[in-house]
Amino acid sequence: MNHQSAYEHDAIRHPDREMRAHEAQHESLRLWLRLxxxxxxxxxxxxxxxxxxFDVTLSRFDLLAxxxxxxxxxxxxxLTRR
Structure with missing residues (x-):
């Protein structure tokens, strides 16, 4: 069973988003994409x-925290507002 989130899956497929920014684009955009x-x-x-x-999801951990x-x-x- 694969418990990979959409975010994890996207990060694996596109580990370097900043590489998609064209050379002409601002360095600040490339930095934000890298972050x-x-x-x-x-x-x-x-x-x-x-x-x-720990057999716990990040959402459950956040709730417990x-x-x-x-x-x-x-x-x-x-809880909803936090």
Whole structure:
């Protein structure tokens, strides 16, 4: 079973988005695209490790982290806004 997210799959297919930017384009755009590529690769690695080592998704981990920060509890509306 493949648990790869769309983001992970896209990062694997296009690991260097900045290479698609033409030479005439601004370096700042190329830098932003590089940052996007790196962040998608890092997120994919985090998702994979959470799944393999703890059998938890990144979404569930985020939920648990929010609940940990607010020991008094949160309403569903508060959770949604975070």
């Amino acid at each position: 996007l590529s790196c962040s998608l690769l890092i997120e994919g690695e985090i998702r994979q490790r959470l799944r393999e080592h 929010q609940l940990e920060r607010h020991r008094e509890g949160l309403t569903m509306g508060e």
